[in-house]
Amino acid sequence: MTDTAAALSAVLGAKGWLSPPDTTPYARDWLDRYGIEPLGVARPAGTQEVAEVVRICQRAGVAIVPQGGNTGLCGGAVAVMPDTVILSLSRMAAIGEPDPDSGSILVEAGAVLASLHEALEPHGLIFPLHLGAEGSARIGGLIGTNAGGSHAFRYGMMQDLVLGLEVVLPDGTVWNGLRAVQKDNAGYQLRKLFCGAEGTLGIVTRAVLKLHPAPRQRATALLALPDFAAAVAFGTELRREAGEFLSGLEFFCDAGLELALKHLPDLAFPLGARGPVYLLVELASGSPRIPLDDILSSALEHGMEQELVTDGALAMSDAQRAHFWRLREEQPEGQRLEGEQLKHDISVPPGKLAAFITAGQEICHGILPGVRINPFGHLGDGNIHYNLSPPEGRPGFDGKAGEIGRALAALATGMGGSFAAEHGLGRSKIALADDLRSAVERDLMARLKDALDPSGLMNPGVLLKAKEERKTFE
Ligand SMILES: Cc1cc2nc3c(=O)[nH]c(=O)nc-3n(C[C@H](O)[C@H](O)[C@H](O)COP(=O)(O)OP(=O)(O)OC[C@H]3O[C@@H](n4cnc5c(N)ncnc54)[C@H](O)[C@@H]3O)c2cc1C
Incomplete structure (x- = not known):
């Protein structure tokens, strides 16, 4: 055992310090x-233990990788260099009592998102962030990546839902910013600095989160549409008709539906006819008096008259509503079960979504004819998971993955969008950021990183290249 491992083991005890091979479940x-076996996994039980781990690692020059549920899709929560410590927040999962008058709750960073949803149910309150990995993703990781999900266009991303934070800084100092108010303009918006920092500026240990009243009614529909241009036009119509009640506006396409139905036999397609594009629409209200079903039915009728919608069904029960959502949420799983895939997490202004998909298809087929394209995602905020499977019968992408990724990223950037919409940069997108973000922007990020973490031990190689590997900024 190294000196650092011995010191950490002495501070954390048997439950709090894991050495290889017990570290294997945390390694990939x-x-x-990505991921190699770390020196060990620290599992502190509270903020002071986190601070002590950070101080020990800092003194020893050992790198630290914070880890939540390890569901991140850019490789940011695992070790890639030998002798790194993974700091798992999994034992810090306490969920406080919600404050209904203020609409807030204090939670530890290791709380699992789905557990928070469950804990709030009896109180008639919601934390309105939902994503496919919510059974594993933890609050600290969601803050670290500034997660978005399917309701972000109505309620905001994680940074809009965090009121206060407690963070252990790279030198082991604890910053207590656990305020519970939205309005706090006493200086820089420090809490936002840590949202999306991917563990490179410190370790989030606790957070005060913003809550909303639970909807008392919902109206949900699954629609088939003739093309993406119709989906964009119908989205605009829905925003106008349903206003603030529109809480879900998700899209997927027939190629993705086909994969989901092929690999997940308990899924069934509920409409009479298939279409090239589908929309999942949900309206929600805290008031039982708003006629949501009528608003949705009349928007649907209007959409059909204008030939924007070819077929559609309103969910008649909670079970049917859940099934409609599964058809959308199982899109990644269907594609994963098909085999090798390329994932791209793009955003464009919602009005340009159809143009992006058309131009993206031309680019992809130009680089690799026959590549199977499966765009799905969040129409409400223009977030497209532009995922690809190899041409039918082929095992991979013929070494073209990088070229495709760069071309799609440049297309999104040129349209005023982003090549890293909600999953962050992690390790996998740093090169893209170097190519596509201005020298001024990269320099600003590097200066922030170096000011807060001068020794560069906090999640090195994530979000930014390590200091010695960075290009010189002009
Ligand atoms: C099936 C599936 C569906 C998904 N859908 C969505 C989606 O719709 N929207 C979306 O945004 N993402 C989605 N994701 C990605 C992923 O769930 C999110 O990025 C999530 O926020 C990661 O949380 P986590 O706890 O697993 O974090 P991890 O993967 O453990 O960590 C992610 C990053 O945050 C850092 N980090 C972890 N904990 C802390 C902490 N306490 N303090 C500081 N930094 C920390 C890590 O070092 C790492 O850089 C999906 C993933 C899967 C597998």
């Missing part, structure tokens, strides 16, 4: 692309 990322 969700997509199994």
